[in-house]
Amino acid sequence: MEEQKPPAARKSRLIVRLGSFLVSHSAFVSVICCVAGCITLLLLPVLAKNTYVSENALMPGSANPMFSNQDVVEANRFVKDIYETGILKDGSGMEIARLIGKHMEDVGAEVYYHKFKYRNLQFHPLCFFSSIPRTAVPQNSSACTLNGVSPVGIIRAPRGDGKESIVLVTPYNSENIKLNEALSLGLAYSVFSLLSRVVWLAKDIVWLAADSRYGEYTSVASWLKDYHNPTFSSDSGKIGIEMCFEKTENHVEEQSSFDGAAYDDFKRAGTMSAALVVKVMDKERSERDRVDIYAEASNGQMPNLDLINIVHYLAVHRQGLHVRVGTFGFLLNSALLKHVGKTLQRLTRLAESLNLGWKLGVNSADFVEGTATLASSMYYQALGVPTGPHGAFRDFQIDAITMELSPRTSLTNDNGISSFLLRSGRLIEGVIRSVNNLLEKFHQSFFLYFLTAPNKFVSVGVYMIAFALLVAPLPIVAAALFSSTANARSLTTISNNKPTNSKPVTRSGSWNWLHSAKLVFLVHLWALIVSLLPYFVSQIPHTNSTTSMLSWSLSSLLILYLLTRLTKSYVEGYQWEVLKSVMIAAASIGLSLMSIINFSTAQVGSILLVPMCLMVRPLKQPIQVPIFPAALLKILNILLAVVAFPPASLAILKGCLRGFESINIGDFWEWSEFLWVWNSATYLFVALVHLPCWYLCVHILLHN
């Protein structure tokens, strides 16, 4: 037996030999991989490509816009009507809804009013990824003021098949309407009335004037939910829209002819191809009218890149607007980034001078801007919380974006506003006409990407390299640790107990890891309980974020103490190397799973988690390296253990962004509340992958 082994090992397949080579040089491989991963991440802005409209059918800008000055006049008149109604009448909000509905009807649209009950979002641990549980509509007839009422108009495509639609959303606060909201309503109305006259519609147009008094997202999400979950029961408790209007407008004579029942039917218009949320904002002045695009939906989902492409193309090349996507402004002034950019610029110049064929063309300013935009794109994807009402659409697999249009002049400047409305109207018309040309759904372009500029993107094929490089060392190091401890143990046992039989050798060699696995399992169990605790903590009345945070952490510690007490006898006799190996295996599984659910979270998480997992070793354990690297390793270990503690990392991040005096104990509670309310998988990642991993690392650090 012993003689046959060496030739068998020599004959083993290439992949096995390659694997064992990597495992035997695990330290070197992991350092190389981590460094390469970080460098790739840093280079992503350089690797970004220009966007292009991938779908042939879209043909943005191929038709002349029909939106004219006449439509602008109409929009202005409507804005004046709305604004005056909003200012003069009482704050019930029904007046504006009624006015919008009437105008919708006047252009020949089908109109109804969508009522929704505001529900405070709560943490429901058992239905985390599913939609919010449906509760019965309260049987309160006087509740129409508690409900939001959104007027909805549908234009049927004259020769369309009625199976598809495009949705236009304008959120407005019915209780306290601002001029910018009135402007966005006016803009949408003028586009809507234009679309009611055109002959080229192939998809129905739905205009949802979303009542945003309880938040923009809530009203859009509840409308979408009702759109996709038809109720067929004749709900007796349902309040007719009639009542709401009669209550507030019984003094109006024409009200008697108002047929409320007709406005209660929930009308539909088929599958939604795309949705545009249009908002007029009053932002800081710039040279040109400007449009900000928000695209991130829940859990890092993005709309198809083609939708952003057509908006960008039409805005820049047809209407001369300035397009922006989210950027971290503080990074633009970062000296470190500028320095990196300049170094890169110099390096690429050098490379270009060496080989004239290379056209790298890295510009320092572009790099800094690209990095700031990329960081923002990655952050909002990683957070997993939608950046606007468009997020509600993505939950139903509808491509949607929010366009925040802001004029270059003040909102009261009539000339400036007129030209702004003309451009914006043409932009919206162009986007709708382009989407109208679409067959079926957006499918041609990317769904997984980061934006580094409005017209530059990093596709999944590029950005996953960085993550793969970061995660690759984990299984290698785990295997290396496991095999080295197994070898060491068996060698020592063999040398010590040569005469005895080999039974205990095999047992300790192959099943040794079970002791460590038990501990890892217990810690993960603890993390699971900790992740569920907020549900109970939030049930405690009269608490603020600080007390909630304190009770959460105290109860967590208590449970940890109880768990360790109860299971003390089970989790003994492990080696720290094996424990580290099992912990790394668990972490790599967690990271890989998370990368499927929300790639950005996994990417950001791996930057902290991977170095911590790879470097950790007991502080009291001596290592056979010179004193300086050993000390450095210890310092790094302690630093990482502090930084990677989730509340600590949040506090550091907040301190960097807003100054360290703003840090509060309750911050982490608020942050996690924010995450779970939005059903963000990032919460699960932090609680179920990051936290146990961090605890185990600390455990190893303090190992005797």
Add this chain to the structure above:
Amino acid sequence: MASMTQRLKPSWRNHPISSHLLIFHLVMASTLLPSLTSAIPSFSSTMHNNNWAVLVCTSRFWFNYRHMANTLSLYRTVKRLGIPDERIILMLADDMACNSRNTYPAQVFNNENHQLNLYGDNVEVDYRGYEVTVENLLRVLTGRHESAVPRSKRLLSDEGSHILLYMTGHGGDEFLKFQDSEELQSHDLADAVKQMKEKHRFKELLIMVDTCQAATLFSQLHSPGVLAIGSSKKGENSYSHHLDSDIGVSVVDRFTFYTLAFFEKLNMYSNASLGSLFHSYNPNLLMSTAFYRMDLYQRPLDEVPVTNFFGSVMKTIHTDSPFRVISSQPKVKESIFLGDDKVKEIDKRNIKVENDAIVALTLKKVFLSFRSFFTYYVLANTIIDTVLSYFCP
């Protein structure tokens, strides 16, 4: 052979003959006929005596509006130059006129000036929508249809036919895409043309293709009598000519646009040659290089009028009434819109042989009529009696 009919005719006219005598003549004619058919000249020298056009638009969807407009423009042109509707097989993969995105419902234009509606009252589409498949095109070309397919959907060409095959759509290296789901490969096309050649389904075939890398589609052709024009060479794209910003799509391709521009100046009596058509393509305007393959084609292009393919030659048999044709000598009138006298002068013998062929065909027709009389004997008796009484009062 022409004298044979001469001899038959007086015998009927001069003697009051009975129907029995007529049957005798019939038998005589039937014995004579085999010798007559054997005298029909061989295929290669068959005179060009009819024209067909197969016009194919292979792409669906609104953004491919221009392909339908291309095909309809060609349809209009060949109709204007004299090919009748029953000899045009029009295949349109989609219906742009009734697309809900069309700003001009039920109309199709190939120019942004909207002067000419290509989709007027007089358009007969033979294959539409999902009927436009590679299989159906190959069936049309090779004539291998299922029995239920009506005559109007068949290419009933013969050895004297000049066929124009025009195709437009999205193509690539050695293929032309059909309907987003399948493609016609250059081998398929070459195979179909070879089958057509073997089945004597054409005398000359002009294949005109407006697609990217159109030239590659002809690379496998090797049947004689085939002339091929493509809008672009290998590795080149064919571009659309202009965008109609009212309709919001490109309405015509460059190659087709300049082809049409050439034909708009012509009428059915024009003498313009294929050579002049080919030279009219300016690579700078096309943004691609028009390619023509003529190694399989014998005649010099400068001497072939475009109307040989885009127009129509027709043989008209003038008769006063349906029945008089039996007894009276058929007056064969040839109205050939060749327009080019040179062609006739080059080969007078050819024309003579051709005349003989026409006579032989006429005789064959007479015989077939007789045979039908024989079958319906009673009916024939009464009819012949009336005929005879008409001639011999």
